[in-house]
Amino acid sequence: MSGALKDATIRVERPAKTLRELALDKVREAIVNGYFRPGDRLVERDLCAQLGVSRTVVREVLRHLESEGLVANLPNKGPIVAQLDIDEAKQIYEIRGALEGMAARLCAERSSPEIVAALEESLTGIRNSYRDNDMTAVLANTTSFYQTLFTMVDRHVAWGVVNLLTVRINHLRSMTIKTERRGIEGPAQMSKIVDAIRRGDGDGAYQAAMDHVAAACAIAEAVLSAKTSAE
Amino acid sequence: MSGALKDATIRVERPAKTLRELALDKVREAIVNGYFRPGDRLVERDLCAQLGVSRTVVREVLRHLESEGLVANLPNKGPIVAQLDIDEAKQIYEIRGALEGMAARLCAERSSPEIVAALEESLTGIRNSYRDNDMTAVLANTTSFYQTLFTMVDRHVAWGVVNLLTVRINHLRSMTIKTERRGIEGPAQMSKIVDAIRRGDGDGAYQAAMDHVAAACAIAEAVLSAKTSAE
DNA sequence: AACCGTATTATGGCGTACCAGATACTGTAG
DNA sequence: CTACAGTATCTGGTACGCCATAATACGGTT
Structure with missing residues (x-):
């Protein structure tokens, strides 16, 4: 049964999620279900502590959410949860x-x-x-x-x-x-x-x-x- | 003429663009006008050298472009310029x-x-x-x-x-x-x-x-x- | 010469430490 | 009570290092 089974059928579902993808989902979810309220500041180092990841990851996550429109960035003040007008x-x-x-x-x-x-x-x-x-x-x-x-x-x-x-x-x-x-x-x-x-x-x-x-x-x-x- | 002029009128147009925004524009432009071709690998350390910025910035830029759909990320291989089918x-x-x-x-x-x-x-x-x-x-x-x-x-x-x-x-x-x-x-x-x-x-x-x-x-x-x- | 296992390299993923500049806060002197 | 100076906070940015993995090169064995 060498080639009888397609690879896809037995392929183990590998998580393969990177840490930042997990963190991204966590933060996004925290925003959409109101754990972070609109206008709340998202302090990088605080997030690091809460998520248990490094600033590198947090910053990439914040950038991603920014381009999704969920986070706004005040110049020289940092990211906040976007307000919805x-x-x-x-x-x-x-x-x-x-x-x-x-x-x-x-x-x-x-x-x-x-x-x-x-x-x-x-x-x-x-x-x-x-x-x-x-x-x-x-x-x-x-x-x-x-x-x-x-x-x-x-x-x-x-x-x-x-x-x-x-x-x-x-x-x-x-x-x-x-x-x-x-x-x-x-x-x-x-x-x-x-x-x-x-x-x-x-x-x-x-x-x-x-x-x-x-x-x-x-x-x-x-x-x-x-x-x-x-x- | 102390308060006669509105602040806005004389306010010097400050660049205020952060380095990563400049880098983002550069890379995006490089992609859209074909300097990087679809399918090209975007090696982080190479981009650092070409842009003259640190890896942190490059990574944030790549994440941003990824969420714009201009860059795709192959697991365990890294980012490439997205192919348009x-x-x-x-x-x-x-x-x-x-x-x-x-x-x-x-x-x-x-x-x-x-x-x-x-x-x-x-x-x-x-x-x-x-x-x-x-x-x-x-x-x-x-x-x-x-x-x-x-x-x-x-x-x-x-x-x-x-x-x-x-x-x-x-x-x-x-x-x-x-x-x-x-x-x-x-x-x-x-x-x-x-x-x-x-x-x-x-x-x-x-x-x-x-x-x-x-x-x-x-x-x-x-x-x-x-x-x-x-x- | 074909084959197979291993070493090396390239690269992304992630973390840490550090510095500069802007801003907000605070306490003190006048 | 106000003005000002000093300080804490935080982001923006940089540099460097470590680890895991994938691909490639290499070298030995049959």
């Missing part, structure tokens, strides 16, 4: 609308049962998570819904862009999904996307996707302005 | 289409004479550069045309995304604009965008912008497949 958030939602609409249209034009099935699986996942009040799972399933939308039509680059932008508004997302009625309206809107895809209606899918992020954006705006006025 | 290029053009179409629509909906004037200025710049056969200027003016499109409606985030993606296909751009007839058709298509904006035709502007990048994409595809088959 409301205008920027709206722009990000707008871009997501354009790209997710595009992906939805492409899915509709292909309209394979496979795509529909995958989307519906994520959708029921979302509904169940809402029922169980598991907001982390809601976010994860929502992400996977959109990931399916993009990757099923091989739009990995666009998915990368959306992902990149999404981390910047992650805490907004976690606030919007907790909003009253979002547990019903959100899935309903996404269901419209799937319906349009099922019947091969490109324009409908596009519009439905746009509507969904527009609704999310509106909620986010309300939440954000309420929060800033309260402070 | 044709599918990825098409995806990038597609995204640009979606976003530039969006911006064009927004411009049309606002439709201020100011916007039209600024766009037309870039457009004549492009025509003149084509006439003078100055391809570098063509690229610069094209960039400024689209920059206007985005920044006039305050879509800085989207412009950032487009810019980020554009550097990855920069050498494709410089090939497409040199194509026969592109000197006439390109500006003609862009002129249609401006026309639609002038008459406040959102859909028309969207469509015209999409058409323009679709044309560029088609040329790029032809050029790229011709090049790969020749090798």
